[in-house]
Amino acid sequence: MQYEIAFLRGDTAGMDRTAALSEGKTGAEDWISDARGSALAYSGHLQHARRMSLRAEELGQQAGDRERPAQYAAEAAVREALFGNGSEAMRNATAALGLSKGRDVEYGAALALALSGNSSRSETLVTSWNNGSQRPHWCDSITCQRFVHSSR
Numbered sequence: 001m002q003y004e005i006a007f008l009r010g011d012t013a014g015m016d017r018t019a020a021l022s023e024g025k026t027g028a029e030d031w032i033s034d035a036r037g038s039a040l041a042y043s044g045h046l047q048h049a050r051r052m053s054l055r056a057e058e059l060g061q062q063a064g065d066r067e068r069p070a071q072y073a074a075e076a077a078v079r080e081a082l083f084g085n086g087s088e089a090m091r092n093a094t095a096a097l098g099l100s101k102g103r104d105v106e107y108g109a110a111l112a113l114a115l116s117g118n119s120s121r122s123e124t125l126v127t128s129w130n131n132g133s134q135r136p137h138w139c140d141s142i143t144c145q146r147f148v149h150s151s152r
Contacts, residue, residue: 074108
């Protein structure tokens with residue numbers, strides 16, 4: 001939370017302090033690395049953001065977790081899709097789905113795929129949710145993205 005507050009205030013020294021405090025702390029360092037990746041992308045440093053996101057994934061996996069690293073990859077996939085980098089979005093979405101089939105991971109991956117115009121893979125995920133007893137409310141946002149891309 002301190003990192004985000006520092007980010008919103010434009011306090012790079014505060015962001016650096018928070019990142020330094022997280023070093024070597026399982027569960028904190030990967031999370032801060034992911035947050036740093038998002039902040040770097042926001043600032044236009046996409047290459048550095050990619051390295052930070054990958055670091056977050058690696059740290060999470062080293063800690064024996066699969067869900068958090070998958071969420072980081074799904075988040076990176078959405079970010080890449082928003083930047084118009086379809087191949088990177090697809091790579092990250094595939095990596096995320098390879099680590100976890102959790103709801104949030106599948107949603108992030110499906111949204112990234114829909115945003116980048118890969119409607120067939122996105123549709124496969126949405127179809128599997130539609131066949132379930134409870135359709136997630138966020139399926140509509142993915143369906144809308146697929147519609148936007150198909151009408152171009």
